[in-house]
Amino acid sequence: MTALQVSHVSKSFPGVRALHDVSMTMTAGSVHALLGENGAGKSTLIKIVTGIYKPDSGTVSMNGATVRFANPRQAAAGGLGVVHQERNLVTRFSVGENILLDRLGNRALSLVDYASLHREAEKWLKLLDLDVDPRTIVSRLSVAQMQLVEIGKALSLQSRVLLLDEPTASLTPNESTVLFRILRRLRDDGVAIGFVSHKLEEVFDICDRVTVLRDGRNACDSADLSQLDRGDVVQMMIGRAERITTRAPRPRTDAAPYLELRGYGSGAGHRDINLTVRPGEIVGLYGLVGAGRSELARAILGLSKQIAGEVRVLGRAVRITSVAQALHDHGIGYVSEDRKAEGLILMHSVLANGGITIWRKLANALGLLRDTTIAARVGPVLKRLELKTPSVHQIIGNLSGGNQQKVSVAKWLAAGVRLLIIDEPSVGIDIKTKAYLHDLIHELAEQGTAILLITSDMPEMIDVADRILVMDSYRIKGEVENDRSYDPVSRAIMGLIHERAAA
Amino acid sequence: MAHAGADRPIPPGSAPRRMSSGMRLLLGNEFGLAVLILLTAATFALTLDGFTSPFSVYTIGRQIGIDTMIGLAMMAVIVTGGLDLSVGAIGVCSAMLFGWLMQVMGVPVLVAVPLAVLFGASLGFVNGFTVVMSGVHSFIITLASMSIFFGVMIFLTKAAAFNGLPPQVQAFGKMRVLPGISPLLLITVAVCAALVVFYRYSTLGRQMLAAGANARAAELSGIRTGRVIVACHMLTGLLAAIAGLMVTARTGAAVPSMAGQLGQDWLLPAFLAPVLGGTLLSGGRVSVIGTLLGATFINIMTSGLLLMRVGEFWILAFLGMMLLIAVLADRTRQIFLTSRGMI
Numbered sequence: 001m002t003a004l005q006v007s008h009v010s011k012s013f014p015g016v017r018a019l020h021d022v023s024m025t026m027t028a029g030s031v032h033a034l035l036g037e038n039g040a041g042k043s044t045l046i047k048i049v050t051g052i053y054k055p056d057s058g059t060v061s062m063n064g065a066t067v068r069f070a071n072p073r074q075a076a077a078g079g080l081g082v083v084h085q086e087r088n089l090v091t092r093f094s095v096g097e098n099i100l101l102d103r104l105g106n107r108a109l110s111l112v113d114y115a116s117l118h119r120e121a122e123k124w125l126k127l128l129d130l131d132v133d134p135r136t137i138v139s140r141l142s143v144a145q146m147q148l149v150e151i152g153k154a155l156s157l158q159s160r161v162l163l164l165d166e167p168t169a170s171l172t173p174n175e176s177t178v179l180f181r182i183l184r185r186l187r188d189d190g191v192a193i194g195f196v197s198h199k200l201e202e203v204f205d206i207c208d209r210v211t212v213l214r215d216g217r218n219a220c221d222s223a224d225l226s227q228l229d230r231g232d233v234v235q236m237m238i239g240r241a242e243r244i245t246t247r248a249p250r251p252r253t254d255a256a257p258y259l260e261l262r263g264y265g266s267g268a269g270h271r272d273i274n275l276t277v278r279p280g281e282i283v284g285l286y287g288l289v290g291a292g293r294s295e296l297a298r299a300i301l302g303l304s305k306q307i308a309g310e311v312r313v314l315g316r317a318v319r320i321t322s323v324a325q326a327l328h329d330h331g332i333g334y335v336s337e338d339r340k341a342e343g344l345i346l347m348h349s350v351l352a353n354g355g356i357t358i359w360r361k362l363a364n365a366l367g368l369l370r371d372t373t374i375a376a377r378v379g380p381v382l383k384r385l386e387l388k389t390p391s392v393h394q395i396i397g398n399l400s401g402g403n404q405q406k407v408s409v410a411k412w413l414a415a416g417v418r419l420l421i422i423d424e425p426s427v428g429i430d431i432k433t434k435a436y437l438h439d440l441i442h443e444l445a446e447q448g449t450a451i452l453l454i455t456s457d458m459p460e461m462i463d464v465a466d467r468i469l470v471m472d473s474y475r476i477k478g479e480v481e482n483d484r485s486y487d488p489v490s491r492a493i494m495g496l497i498h499e500r501a502a503a
Numbered sequence: 504m505a506h507a508g509a510d511r512p513i514p515p516g517s518a519p520r521r522m523s524s525g526m527r528l529l530l531g532n533e534f535g536l537a538v539l540i541l542l543t544a545a546t547f548a549l550t551l552d553g554f555t556s557p558f559s560v561y562t563i564g565r566q567i568g569i570d571t572m573i574g575l576a577m578m579a580v581i582v583t584g585g586l587d588l589s590v591g592a593i594g595v596c597s598a599m600l601f602g603w604l605m606q607v608m609g610v611p612v613l614v615a616v617p618l619a620v621l622f623g624a625s626l627g628f629v630n631g632f633t634v635v636m637s638g639v640h641s642f643i644i645t646l647a648s649m650s651i652f653f654g655v656m657i658f659l660t661k662a663a664a665f666n667g668l669p670p671q672v673q674a675f676g677k678m679r680v681l682p683g684i685s686p687l688l689l690i691t692v693a694v695c696a697a698l699v700v701f702y703r704y705s706t707l708g709r710q711m712l713a714a715g716a717n718a719r720a721a722e723l724s725g726i727r728t729g730r731v732i733v734a735c736h737m738l739t740g741l742l743a744a745i746a747g748l749m750v751t752a753r754t755g756a757a758v759p760s761m762a763g764q765l766g767q768d769w770l771l772p773a774f775l776a777p778v779l780g781g782t783l784l785s786g787g788r789v790s791v792i793g794t795l796l797g798a799t800f801i802n803i804m805t806s807g808l809l810l811m812r813v814g815e816f817w818i819l820a821f822l823g824m825m826l827l828i829a830v831l832a833d834r835t836r837q838i839f840l841t842s843r844g845m846i
Contacts, residue, residue: 301723327725336723345717347787356713356724363706370704411724 002064003028003192004049004080004161009058011044017216018044021058024211025222026161026192031183033203033225034196036213037237037402037430042196045213046163050075050082062161073102081154085165087146089138089153096121096134099153124152128182142290144175148182155186162186163194168202169427172288172456180206198430200230201459212236234431247442249483250466253280258314258419258450259300259332265308266299268292269474273309277419282441282451284465284482286458286493292474293454294337297421301326301334327357330419333412337424337454339401343408346397350389353396353407354378357415381410385440402433409437419450426460438464458490470496532781532833536796540803547807554810560683563806565676568688569749570798573769574776575691575698576742578794581777582715583735584786585641587630589649590773591766593740594747595759596656597623601748602665602757605672612669620744626652627740631733641736653765665757673755687749691795694745698791711735716787743769771822775801779829801825 004026011019019041026032036042047053049060051069059066062078069075072082089098096118097104104112121134130148138146147167154162164183168176183206187193195207203210208226212219212233219236257276264273270292277283285293298304300311302320310317313330326332336342344353355362355374362377363369375392382392385406389399396404405425412420422441426434441464445451455461461468461482468480470493478496482489547554573590580587587593601619604610610618630648634641680686702708713721714728715735722728746769751757762769778784779800780793801822808818 322727323723324725324727334723336720341717342719342723345713345720345787347716348713352709352713356709356721356726359706359709360725367706368700368704369706369709415725 001028002026003062004194005061006045006049007059007061009045009048009055009060011048011053011056019048019055019213019216022213022216022218023058023221024218026194027209028160028192029187029190030209031187031193031195031207032222033207033210034194034213035203035210035233035237036219037432040213040237041216042213043165044216046082046165046194046196049163050080076102076154076157076159079158079160080163081157081159081161082163083147083150083154083165083167085169087150089146089149091139092137094118094135094137095125095132095141095149098138098149099124099134099156101153120156121152124156125149127155128152129178142175143170144172144179147171147175147179151179151182155191159191161192161194163196165196166198167195168197168199173458174288176202198426198434199457200233203233204230237431247463247484250282250442250445252466253278255279255281256315257312259452260312260315261300261309262312263309264306264311266296267305267307268295268299270296270299271308271475273476275469275476277450277452279418279448279450280445282445282453282464282466284461284468285452285454285471286456286461286468287471288456288497291471293471294423295474296471297334297423297452297454300421301332327415327417328360331415331417332419332421333357333415333417335409335412335420335422335425337427339404339408339427344396344404347395349393350382350387350396350399350407351375351378351392354382354392354410354414357411361415378410378414381413382407385410385413386436400430402429405429405433405437409440413444417449419452420444421452421454423454424456425453426455426457434460458493459486461493462486462489468493472497532779532790532793533796536779536793536800540796540800543800543807544803547803547810551807551810554807557683559806559810561679561685563802564683564688565685565753566806567795567799567802568685568691569746569753570772570776570802571691571795572694572742572746572749573773574780574794574798575694575791576739576746577773578777578780578782578789578791579711579738579742580641580735581782581784582711582786582789583641583732584715584784585634585732585735586645586774587627587641587736587739587743588645588770589626589630589652589766590739590743590746591762591769592649592652592656593623593626593743593766594750594769595762595766596626596652596747597740597744598747598751598757598761599656599660599665599759601751602668603660605669606665606667612671616748619748620741623744623747624737624741627737627743628733630740631736634736635729635732649765657759660759662759664759668751668756672752676749676752676755687752690745690749694742695791695795702789702791707731707734712787712789771819771826772798772801775822775826775829778826778833781833784830784833797829 002025006022006024009019009022022041022045034042034045044053048055050072051074052072061067062080067078069078090101099121100117118134125132125134128148128151130145130152132141132145138149141149167179171179183193195203197203204225209222210220210225210228210233211222214237255278258279259277261273261275265271273296287293295304300320302322302325306319311320312318318330320326320330340346351371351374355378358377359369362373379392387406387410388403396407425437441451441453453465462484465482468482470477470480480489480492480496553559576590577587597619600622601615604615604618605612630645634644637644675686678686680689702712710726710731711734714726714731718728750761754761776797777794779797781790782788782793805818808821
């Protein structure tokens with residue numbers, strides 16, 4: 001039964017045609033993947049379906065009747081629930097209040113009946129196997145639990161169509177597994193689920209139909225996923241076959257360590273950290289969300305206090321107390337996992353973002369510097385990264401995720417850092433850019449840069465790192481030599497993480 | 504509003520669209536203000552007797568100089584997304600120190616000027632340091648420091664003015680460099696030019712904009728944001744002190760009440776000029792020229808209304824309305840630009 005049908009929808013923005021004659025048919029009791037690279041039009045399509053944008057032409061219908069939602073609220077009332085990529089919860093409110101936020105009371109001044117509210121919320125939590133008290137404040141939940149609360153919120157509106165925009169982007173593999181189990185159950189209950197993801201493994205795991213968008217057009221419309229393989233899908237997404245990404249393991253380097261932590265402990269809670277990164281080496285740091293990996297990166301940069309052990313840069317004991325010191329004195333750079341909040345200044349230009357790390361170095365005696373001076377240093381790096389922008393003066397918020405990520409890497413390359421800590425390099429970027437970044441990381445290592453790679457993406461870790469340190473509860477649990485054989489290496493990693501449970 | 508438009512669809516392989524510089528100019532506050540200024544000035548010149556008299560032009564210009572300086576002082580801290588309620592108090596305190604140095608200590612004018620300006624910067628340092636160390640919003644910190652600075656100043660001066668300043672001070676305030684142009688206005692124009700260069704070409708100026716737009720990203724890019732924010736407050740104090748000295752020159756005396764109780768009289772022009780000029784209240788973007796134009800516009804309006812014998816209190820209410828309209832216009836433009844993916 002057709003639950004949601006998008007027929008021949010087109011949408012233009014000034015100067016850009018975002019969608020051109022796009023169709024998609026979602027059936028009840030099916031999980032439908034919506035795929036496409038960044039900028040292919042997925043977000044625009046979701047926004048049209050939920051009434052944020054009006055289509056220029058074409059129609060959206062639910063259960064056979066044409067609908068024209070004026071806003072997401074109407075869409076929700078019409079049985080169309082959306083869980084956006086970014087969290088939309090009021091973190092200081094309870095789980096129950098969040099789930100029923102728009103139905104707290106009938107009138108502005110009527111009192112909230114908390115007992116029945118929490119009873120009602122509990123029903124949805126149970127459906128989602130989420131074992132939390134509805135009175136819990138949302139900010140105390142894990143990212144995965146928040147995700148489920150959002151789904152509960154969407155379901156509580158009696159949604160028969162549920163759209164999930166990259167629901168696993170911030171989940172660990174285990175949490176994703178739990179989410180999928182729940183999605184399968186919802187599917188079996190007859191909900192039509194739309195699933196946007198960049199992770200093809202997941203798509204093949206859970207989806208049965210697929211719509212691929214490329215350049216705002218259908219590369220395929222609601223095709224049967226079982227008739228396709230990974231290569232077909234990738235080809236549709238990027239318009240050519242996926243490059244084979246298995247690399248040969250790189251020879252071990254025995255260069256003197258660039259960075260060495262010995263018995264290191266931080267104010268953030270790290271204990272007994274022993275870690276060595278050599279020039280030309282790519283060291284992976286794997287762990288589940290909350291294992292303390294990004295926090296370790298920040299501690300190394302001086303954002304948390306060092307309280308035990310020692311930090312050595314090129315054999316010399318140092319004490320780093322600020323990012324400025326880490327960068328200017330020790331050549332350490334950090335590509336943040338949160339590009340929008342921490343990696344870039346979105347309202348400033350490409351040039352201002354790319355050159356921010358070298359202003360100090362480039363300024364003359366009066367502290368003055370010119371755009372041309374900065375462009376001379378940053379320009380070649382941007383060119384090397386094949387950044388697509390009409391001009392270096394473009395506001396960076398206007399670029400696609402992949403291009404933004406290139407700039408957040410470029411600023412460290414421009415600064416010529418000797419150790420680059422890269423935190424989740426491929427969150428929210430397309431396959432092409434991802435493969436490109438992996439090549440780049442290898443190229444940098446070949447040229448002698450020491451790389452510390454943090455990622456929750458197991459295939460990425462195994463494809464890129466030379467050796468993998470496994471972290472859990474702010475400690476290093478062990479090390480796995482990476483020979484690029486997916487199954488044994490991932491098993492060894494998960495084994496190290498789950499040691500805790502056995503012990 | 505900064506992050507909106509990030510997920511705008513951009514066809515891969517083709518460049519995203521770019522606003523032409525002409526479009527930017529048209530949508531900017533500067534252009535609209537310049538048109539408004541020309542229209543109002545022309546209307547008043549044609550309809551009001553005495554609006555274009557040499558005396559009127561001279562005093563309007565002089566007051567534009569002072570108000571712009573006050574606006575620039577506030578702008579320097581709005582950059583961080585914060586504000587400084589103590590600009591008036593800092594201005595008056597610096598002016599009083601200026602008067603005391605010359606009248607009581609017999610310090611020559613040319614020595615007293617830099618000392619008073621540095622004093623303003625040091626009061627700004629106190630603000631900035633407290634804001635950064637405490638992590639409390641600058642609104643509360645400067646509300647407190649405004650009362651402290653002003654209170655201590657009243658205690659030390661016993662609320663008495665310094666009337667016996669060297670004659671050069673008043674002469675400077677009444678001087679005409681070119682026919683109808685006050686040197687105070689020229690000082691402001693020079694400071695504007697310096698600030699344009701500062702925000703565009705200096706490392707510190709760029710760091711201020713970066714820290715103001717996104718402090719976390721700036722910090723993680725190796726900028727010592729704490730120091731930069733303190734520097735913003737110091738710049739505010741320095742500019743407020745210059746404004747205080749300009750008022751002293753205009754009146755020929757350093758008077759504790761020259762900016763009203765607690766220096767509050769400065770707050771309206773302090774916010775009005777930069778906000779009208781397009782400085783973003785949330786930080787990260789400034790418009791020096793816009794601030795100059797903003798102060799110009801409000802002074803032309805005020806003078807015109809005064810000539811029309813509109814009461815002073817109506818003018819205050821009018822300026823308050825202007826501030827509201829400016830803020831609303833700013834929001835509207837933001838929404839418009841965001842919806843078109845231009846910011």
